[in-house]
Structures are given as structure tokens and as C-alpha cells.
Amino acid sequence: MDSVTLSKQNRLFWLGRYVERVYTTTQFMMNQLDHLIDETPMDYVTICQRLGVACPYTDAEDFCHRFLFDADAPCSVRSSMEAMLGNGIVLRETLTSPTLAYLQMAEAAMDLASRSDSPAVELQWVLDDLMSFRGSFDDTVDAEEARNITKTGGMVERLSLMLRLNWHLERLDRELKKLVNRLYKTDLTTQSQALELLERRALAEEPVPNDQLLTAVEGLFVV
Amino acid sequence: MNDLIRHERQINQQLARYGVRFGIYKNGTFQERLFPFDTLPRIITAEEWEGLRKGLIQRVNALNCFLRDIYGEKRILADGIVPEDFVYRSPGYLPPCEGIKPPKGVYSHISGIDLVKGKDGVWYVLEDNLRIPSGASYPLIARGLCRRCSPETFRHNHVVDNRNYGELLRRTMDSVNTGGINVVFTPGRYNAAYFEHSYLAEKAGAVLAEAGDLCVRDSTLYYRSVHGDEKVGAIYRRVSDEYMDPLCFEPSSLIGIPNLMTAYRAGNVAVLNAFGNGVADDKGIYYFVPKMIRYYLGEEPILSNAPTYLPIDDKDLKYILDHLDTLVIKDVAEAGGYGVVFGSKLTKSQLEELRQTILDKPRRFIAQEVIDFQDLPIMDEGKQVERKADLRAFVLSGAEETVAWPSGLTRFSRNPDSFIVNSSQGGGFKDTWILSR
Numbered sequence: 018m019d020s021v022t023l024s025k026q027n028r029l030f031w032l033g034r035y036v037e038r039v040y041t042t043t044q045f046m047m048n049q050l051d052h053l054i055d056e057t058p059m060d061y062v063t064i065c066q067r068l069g070v071a072c073p074y075t076d077a078e079d080f081c082h083r084f085l086f087d088a089d090a091p092c093s094v095r096s097s098m099e100a101m102l103g104n105g106i107v108l109r110e111t112l113t114s115p116t117l118a119y120l121q122m123a124e125a126a127m128d129l130a131s132r133s134d135s136p137a138v139e140l141q142w143v144l145d146d147l148m149s150f151r152g153s154f155d156d157t158v159d160a161e162e163a164r165n166i167t168k169t170g171g172m173v174e175r176l177s178l179m180l181r182l183n184w185h186l187e188r189l190d191r192e193l194k195k196l197v198n199r200l201y202k203t204d205l206t207t208q209s210q211a212l213e214l215l216e217r218r219a220l221a222e223e224p225v226p227n228d229q230l231l232t233a234v235e236g237l238f239v240v
Numbered sequence: 241m242n243d244l245i246r247h248e249r250q251i252n253q254q255l256a257r258y259g260v261r262f263g264i265y266k267n268g269t270f271q272e273r274l275f276p277f278d279t280l281p282r283i284i285t286a287e288e289w290e291g292l293r294k295g296l297i298q299r300v301n302a303l304n305c306f307l308r309d310i311y312g313e314k315r316i317l318a319d320g321i322v323p324e325d326f327v328y329r330s331p332g333y334l335p336p337c338e339g340i341k342p343p344k345g346v347y348s349h350i351s352g353i354d355l356v357k358g359k360d361g362v363w364y365v366l367e368d369n370l371r372i373p374s375g376a377s378y379p380l381i382a383r384g385l386c387r388r389c390s391p392e393t394f395r396h397n398h399v400v401d402n403r404n405y406g407e408l409l410r411r412t413m414d415s416v417n418t419g420g421i422n423v424v425f426t427p428g429r430y431n432a433a434y435f436e437h438s439y440l441a442e443k444a445g446a447v448l449a450e451a452g453d454l455c456v457r458d459s460t461l462y463y464r465s466v467h468g469d470e471k472v473g474a475i476y477r478r479v480s481d482e483y484m485d486p487l488c489f490e491p492s493s494l495i496g497i498p499n500l501m502t503a504y505r506a507g508n509v510a511v512l513n514a515f516g517n518g519v520a521d522d523k524g525i526y527y528f529v530p531k532m533i534r535y536y537l538g539e540e541p542i543l544s545n546a547p548t549y550l551p552i553d554d555k556d557l558k559y560i561l562d563h564l565d566t567l568v569i570k571d572v573a574e575a576g577g578y579g580v581v582f583g584s585k586l587t588k589s590q591l592e593e594l595r596q597t598i599l600d601k602p603r604r605f606i607a608q609e610v611i612d613f614q615d616l617p618i619m620d621e622g623k624q625v626e627r628k629a630d631l632r633a634f635v636l637s638g639a640e641e642t643v644a645w646p647s648g649l650t651r652f653s654r655n656p657d658s659f660i661v662n663s664s665q666g667g668g669f670k671d672t673w674i675l676s677r
Contacts, residue, residue: 021467024452110446118257121257
């Protein structure tokens with residue numbers, strides 16, 4: 018049996034956001050770890066600014082390790098992992114234990130990666146577990162509304178990170194259209210101005226600067 | 241059994257995978273820990289279980305009769321079987337419950353009875369837990385994982401399947417449901433037993449709810465869905481009585497549901513377990529359970545109590561004071577392994593202090609003989625060692641029947657010198673096998 022209260026709606030939405038946040042930032046950081054091999058210059062200060070997080074890092078290597086694994090830093094991938102798992106745990110009866118287990122496994126893989134001298138190999142397991150979670154979630158959660166809320170949260174986060182990190186912007190139009198189509202399948206309350214701007218960009222393909230787009234994406238829902 | 245031991249690492253990995261944890265507060269911060277699991281099960285033969293099962297059902301039926309009587313006619317007091325003082329001065333007795341008849345007359349729907357097996361082979365009841373006994377989820381999930389890791393073990397042993405607990409819980413809730421959805425009510429993510437709350441909600445097909453998700457209107461409990469409020473017919477609450485309704489009990493509670501008592505009093509919702517059950521699982525009342533069985537059921541008790549002495553009885557008091565250094569003294573208001581003092585572990589001055597406290601507050605304590613209970617083998621870093629262990633058996637009472645779950649939580653002490661098995665004090669757990677033949 019499943020029913021959705023406002024608090025559950027909130028958790029489902031943020032579960033989607035945090036799963037996507039861990040997924041995309043892990044992918045992004047795996048890419049940065051690869052740059053470290055060739056000593057390609059990395060503007061980690063700008064990355065932190067774009068993400069709106071503090072930058073206490075001493076160099077690129079320090080950034081790569083601590084931004085990924087520092088459990089005490091509120092915006093690290095590790096902290097996002099905790100928030101993701103926290104939202105998942107309070108939704109166990111909706112997600113079911115077998116589905117929730119994929120989030121537990123992603124957390125365990127992150128711990129292994131933090132202790133490994135080749136962390137990217139272990140981080141691949143984090144991505145695999147999150148993809149498995151998505152598949153299991155889709156297959157297991159019967160309540161369509163719950164599925165749509167979590168997926169919408171994920172889409173919002175993906176767009177937000179694409180715009181902040183200039184990450185795979187070639188997929189931006191596609192992702193915007195997906196979000197606009199999906200949000201009508203939920204009961205989430207939208208901000209009309211933000212929605213109007215997104216629709217102009219997604220459906221009418223009017224040019225909208227990326228910073229305005231980011232503000233609209235972040236302010237789209239009252240959750 | 242060797243096959244099961246061989247798969248210990250895999251089993252523990254599986255338990256971690258499913259987040260089988262319990263929470264504790266240490267130095268003011270909440271920490272979650274994996275609950276240490278020992279692969280060697282406690283094994284109870286079919287014949288032994290049959291006696292236990294009958295005894296457990298008998299005991300819980302009598303306790304339900306007692307609760308119905310105490311909040312109703314009070315015949316047992318009038319007939320002098322239980323002294324009034326023991327009821328009215330019990331912290332678990334709740335005057336607001338006077339005259340309330342819970343749906344279908346059931347008070348203790350989920351009872352956790354703590355037992356130990358003495359070296360004489362006799363099972364002794366140590367405690368009745370009739371408020372919010374926890375622990376069923378652990379052997380429930382562990383069994384499925386053990387079967388997965390070591391199928392051969394279960395192919396060659398005839399173990400009664402225990403994976404029906406969720407179904408039993410659902411049936412119990414349905415049988416007293418007043419019309420509406422079933423809800424498992426949790427104080428929230430940072431409760432020690434949150435894993436259990438969420439897991440049982442999942443297995444019983446109930447909605448997991450916290451305080452803000454529920455409200456009372458027109459003496460009816462509702463779940464606040466975004467599609468409109470849904471009536472709640474049964475609420476399996478995992479919050480103590482005093483925090484459940486700030487308008488009736490503790491006014492500062494932020495984790496309760498204002499006016500829940502009104503809905504309960506009107507008979508519009510079944511509360512599992514009922515309010516006020518603490519009066520029957522009070523450590524002082526425990527002494528009288530065998531008398532209750534004779535009084536209400538007209539039967540001889542099947543299960544034994546541990547030999548218990550009450551300081552308010554002059555003869556018992558003398559015995560307690562004469563044997564303080566060999567008895568275990570329990571504070572009746574405490575739970576979770578706290579407030580338990582073994583006289584043998586005290587210094588001379590501590591014994592003197594305890595003696596004085598007992599004389600000052602005789603109603604606050606009971607004294608029991610230390611049961612020399614059987615140790616169970618556990619695996620400790622690859623070696624088999626013996627440790628103290630108890631058994632929490634779960635008994636479910638619905639409108640039609642009382643059922644003993646053919647399993648239970650076996651908790652063991654990891655410290656070789658300790659009798660305390662509670663998870664909050666570092667204990668681990670085992671599966672409990674009931675053999676089918």
C-alpha cells in the first residue's frame with residue numbers, strides 16, 4: 018500500500034535529486050581524476066564557485082580527493098551520498114528493501130573507493146549501483162506518482178549540474194524537454210514564472226541565457 | 241552447520257547490504273551500527289517448541305485479560321489476587337485509559353516475552369514486554385539471507401519457515417482495524433529501531449508515518465495524503481505512551497499526534513499496542529503473572545517465572561537483605577538492560593548503599609535469583625566460544641486468535657563475563673530455529 022503525504026513528496030523529490038547529484042558528480046570527478054594523470058591544469062576554484070561551495074583545497078589533487086570523499090564537508094560527493102541514503106531509508110516501505118539495497122551498496126562502494134589507490138575503478142561500482150537502483154525503482158515502485166516525483170527530482174538536478182559545470186551541454190535541449198513533459202505527471206506545485214521560461218526555451222526554442230535557465234530550474238518547484 | 245559458518249562473511253555482507261542496523265546515542269550524537277550477527281542459530285526442537293508455544297499463548301492471553309480487567313471491572317483487585325498498590329503506583333498505569341475498550345478488546349497485540357533456558361533445561365520467563373517490543377525484524381531478514389548464502393544447510397535441516405511475520409502482523413492489524421488504512425507510526429529516522437519500523441511497514445504492507453503525516457479530526461485519525469486525507473483504521477505505534485498525544489500525556493512531545501486519545505476513546509482507531517499496557521509488564525507485576533493465569537484462565541502456568549522476591553513483603557525483604565550479594569536487583573521503572581544490578585558484582589559499600597535504597601524505596605525494586613542459564617556457542621574470530629544468551633519470543637494477538645511466531649530474537653552477550661545481552665549494550669543476535677520434526 019502506498020499513499021503520498023507532503024513530507025513523502027518532499028523526500029521522493031530529494032531522493033531523485035541526490036541520486037542524480039551523486040551520479041553526475043561522481044562521473045564528473047572520475048573525469049577530473051583522469052586529468053590528474055596527465056597533469057592537465059584544473060580550475061577547481063571555478064568549479065567550486067559554480068557549485069556554490071567553499072574552496073578550502075590546496076591543489077587539484079587535494080580537491081579531487083576531498084571533494085569526493087570528505088564526509089565532513091557538507092557539499093562533498095560523500096555527503097551527498099549520505100543525504101541520498103537518508104532519503105532512501107525513510108522511504109523503505111515505498112522503495113522496498115531490495116531496491117534500497119542498491120543505495121546501501123553504492124555507499125559501500127564509495128567507502129572502498131576512498132581507501133583505494135585507484136579510486137576510479139571502485140567509483141565505477143558507485144555508478145553501476147545507482148543505475149541498478151534506478152532500474153529496480155522503476156520496476157518495483159507501483160505508485161506512478163511516486164516514480165514521477167523522484168524522476169522529476171533527478172531531472173532538475175541533472176539540468177542544474179549541467180548548467181553549473183558546463184557538463185554535456187549538448188544534451189541540454191533533450192533534458193529540458195524531458196523535464197517539461199514529466200512535470201505534468203506530478204502534483205508538484207510549480208512557480209509559474211520559472212515554468213514559463215523553461216517552456217519558452219524547451220518548446221518554443223527561444224534563446225535563454227544559461228544563468229537565467231539555472232535560476233528557473235532551481236526555482237521551478239516549491240518543495 | 242559448518243556450511244553456515246563457512247558463509248559467515250557473505251551473510252554479514254548481505255546484512256550490510258540491506259542496512260540491518262540499530263541506532264544508539266553516544267556522547268550526544270546519533271550513530272548507526274550494524275547489529276552483530278552470529279551464524280550459529282539457537283535450535284529448539286519441535287517438542288520443546290510445542291510446550292513453549294502453549295505457554296507463551298497462555299501467558300499473553302492472561303495478560304490481556306488482566307489489562308481488560310484493570311481498565312474495566314478490576315475484579316482481580318477486588319479479589320485480592322494483586323494488591324491495588326502494585327497497580328495504581330505503577331508508572332505504566334494510565335488513568336486516562338480507565339473505561340476505554342480497545343477495538344475487539346485486544347490490548348497487547350504484539351508481545352515480546354523474554355526467556356532464558358536454565359541449565360536444568362527449564363525455560364524461565366524473565367520479562368514481559370507489552371508496550372513496543374522490538375526485534376522481530378532481525379531474525380526475519382537474517383533467515384532469508386542465511387537461506388540464500390547456505391541453501392544446503394536449510395535443505396538438510398527441517399527448520400520451520402519464519403518469514404511469515406509480516407503476514408502475521410498484517411493479519412493482526414486487519415483483525416482490529418476499524419475501517420481505513422494500516423499505519424506503522426515511527427518517531428523518525430533517528431530512533432534506535434528505525435530499521436525495524438521501516439522494514440515491518442514494508443513487510444506488513446502498511447504506510448510508514450511520522451507525526452506530521454497524521455492528524456485527528458472529528459475524533460478520527462487521518463493520514464494526510466496529497467490527494468486528500470485517508471482514514472486510519474489501525475496504527476502500530478512505535479512511540480512510547482507518554483509521547484503519543486501531547487494533549488493527553490506529555491505536553492512537550494513533538495513526536496505525537498494531538499487528540500489521538502480522543503479518536504482512540506471513540507473507538508475509531510485501533511492502537512497497537514493499546515495505551516496503558518505498561519501496567520502489565522511492570523517488573524513488579526511480573527511476580528503476579530502466574531497468579532493471573534490461574535485466576536483468569538483456571539489453568540496452571542506452563543512457563544516458569546524466575547524466582548522473584550518483592551521488598552514490600554516483609555518475609556521477602558528479609559530474604560533479599562540476607563542474600564543481597566547473590567541476587568539480581570532490578571529497578572522496575574527501567575528497561576533495555578538498564579537498572580539491573582548483580583549483587584555479586586558490588587563492593588561492600590555499594591551493597592550497603594543498595595540495601596539502604598531498597599529500604600527507602602521498596603516498591604521501586606524486585607529481586608531475583610540469578611538463573612544459571614545455558615550458554616550458547618557463538619563464533620568469535622573463527623573460534624567457537626560460549627556466551628550468555630536469551631530469547632525474545634513474539635506473540636501476536638488479534639481479534640480471533642493468539643499466535644506465537646515460530647522463531648524469535650536470540651540475543652547474546654559478546655562479553656564473556658556479562659549477562660547483559662541488549663543490543664544497546666553491545667550484544668549481538670542469532671537466528672532462532674524451530675525444528676519441524
